[in-house]
Amino acid sequence: MPNLTRLDLHQTSASAALADAERNGFWLAVIGRSCALVAIAFFYLAIYGYPNNVYVAGAILVTAAIGLIPLRLVNSRYERMARFVLFAFDAAAASAILAFAPLSSGDNVPQNLVFLSSRTEYYYVILATSILALSPALVIWTGLCAVIGLAGATTWIMLGMERIVSLGDLPASPSRADVLEVILSPDFLGIPVRMIEGVVIGLVTCIAALAVHRARNVVRANAAAEAERTRIQRIFGRYVPPQVAEQLIQAGQLAPQQRAATILFADIEGFTRLSETLSPPRVIGMLNSFFSAATSIVDDRGGVVVNYISDALIAAFNAPLPAEDHPARAVDAARDLLYLVSGREFDGHRIRLRIGIATGPVAAGTVGGEERHTYTLYGDTVNLAQRLERLNKEFDTDCLISGPTFEAARSNCGDAVAMGSVQVRGRESAVEVFALSGQSRR
Structure with a gap:
């Protein structure tokens, strides 16, 4: 503005x-x-x-x-x-x-x-x-x-x-x-x-x-x-809860910041193929139904949905709002999301999610031109969460989490399966990866 x-x-x-x-x-x-x-x-x-x-x-x-x-x-x-x-x-x-x-x-x-x-x-x-x-x-x-x-x-x-x-x-x-x-x-x-x-x-x-x-x-x-x-509140969009925006104002954390956070990247599997068979209003209706339910889950777990990209959403825990147990919160949110899509239809359609979770340093702040601003996260941790989401297709899994996330949320990852060290595109060193089941902890 x-x-x-x-x-x-x-x-x-x-x-x-x-x-x-x-x-x-x-x-x-x-x-x-x-x-x-x-x-x-x-x-x-x-x-x-x-x-x-x-x-x-x-x-x-x-x-x-x-x-x-x-x-x-x-x-x-x-x-x-x-x-x-x-x-x-x-x-x-x-x-x-x-x-x-x-x-x-x-x-x-x-x-x-x-x-x-x-x-x-x-x-x-x-x-x-x-x-x-x-x-x-x-x-x-x-x-x-x-x-x-x-x-x-x-x-x-x-x-x-x-x-x-x-x-x-x-x-x-x-x-x-x-x-x-x-x-x-x-x-x-x-x-x-x-x-x-x-x-x-x-x-x-x-x-x-x-x-x-x-x-x-x-x-x-x-x-x-x-x-x-x-x-x-307009900067953060209509899906950011009012109480979140109020806390951001009171805490004065809208300025650019760098902190450790956990990023959750969730994407609808086969969305391109599904959208080809539906009319645009049905596609938008399905996405709105899913995003509304998914955002509520992230909110309940103390995270913030930072952005929607086509059929994917990016959620952050401990940015911009502080949360000491942000890895565990992200893991629980991932389980809830997988449980959600396993037992519910969205505008008459069943969907499957692929989720990637990574913990590490992120940079956050409002960016944009004079006419429009948005709150965004960027950094290697954000990229890693997106790469892990894509790796689910190779491992035939629903949710992959990084080693630091697993270590920080070990008590919430009792059924996680070690997938070994994986070379992720864009990173020189291999990443320890764990697969998470979709059983909800609610």
Whole structure:
């Protein structure tokens, strides 16, 4: 896969993951907001005196109901806009509570004294809720609406006051009496304090937006990792088990490596003659049926089918996944394969296998051009396994294993028959060869 394609894949995965995270977070924010407002409504209903408690509770319940509307716009073109509208509405509602909701159901209390209560803290609750949507723009928008709302409520209250007493009315070195006279005045409105609150809301907004930005980077990194896992699984093909690909990713063993491994080479005897009598769809059906069953056997024994070549398959044990007893695993897999073909038909046809097994050093890695990669094994051990498979025809055997494989898996080769030293094409020295029966050890 070219670099541009990999980048596009990662970006697409990150965009989809972020969209899901924003949608799920916004859904959680709306539901949490509604539950909180319902609880607050009942609280005001119990604490406030009649009839103001009914008015306030009713207004809060209406606000909670209005907040559920954006959920009906999910997956529509108005979904994103609805999020901004909802949080602007919440900031406006909090500002309206500051500007209009009375402090008491009794005598008329100056509205400027509302700032002595905890109502300005509603802005922080709204801002915290916006964080759940994982959108820095939405957090900044909510904070901006809160600052504007606070300024608007403060201005509205100021316009309704005949006289304003603020901290600026204190002398340079105020006494206790001076402070109490100003702060306890019914005309008190701490304008500098309101300005500081606006600055603090702005700072909290910036910090929250930065935190959301970092969280989005984590989501992007996770999405990129998942995209990379998908790419690796494609490299290994559909017959590599997902858990194998996952272990390869975790182990970091996709880089070129050289290690001792056991190679199993299995080929269908007389396939050319058989394929001449069958139609291409029947041939493909037979091969798919066999390869599917054979791959399951190799997987169960801890190996990996590295490649399919016409009617043959190459399986590796201890490459790319580590397996300390890889010779024994390969021998057991060979027995299982021979037992499989001895008692089963594949797409209505009986087949016979010839298998070669060799143990030794192999080199492994991904090779190919920019448009296509594949995982492959190469080296003398791979060639030897293929040569041993072909020697079965001369010895009239089903499975031949090399001397090193026999020695390493002696306890699994109790019925193996020594065939002596054989000169194998492409090797200067003779190879000790053993014939294995097809009796399964399962």
